[in-house]
Amino acid sequence: MKVILQKVKKASVSVDGKIVGEIDKGYCLLVGVHKESTEADAKYLAKKIVEARLFEDENEKLNLGLKDVNGSILSVSQFTLYADTKKGKRPSFTNAASAEEANELYNKFNEYLREEGIKVETGIFQTMMEVNIINDGPVTIIYEKLSLGN
16 A cells, blocks of 8 residues: 655545545545555554654654644545556556455545544545645655555
């Protein structure tokens, strides 16, 4: 499982011109599910992201976490994170989980975030979405966990 985290001042996701998820201060997460991703990977990443200290304290050091600043998460599924661009001009997506498996694990990941006490907004799985963000920093972190049978 791979998550691209962007610290944001605001973020929203729209489908067909209608906002379906919106947050103020927090993280916009682009979430990709690998065909070998597990529920344990989802749980690990949710905890890791919630505990990340990516907000500035009074000394401008990244010492504060999402809970410290009453932040929220906008979580957007994105199978293209597992694009393979090694051959040809068109990416291959054979490493991405099937839609059914990805949706199930993506929803579990969001549940784990909520269990940590975080407000989580989402897009709509397997639709064309427009994501609007106002970066803060910018701070962009890539998290990845892939158990591969372990």
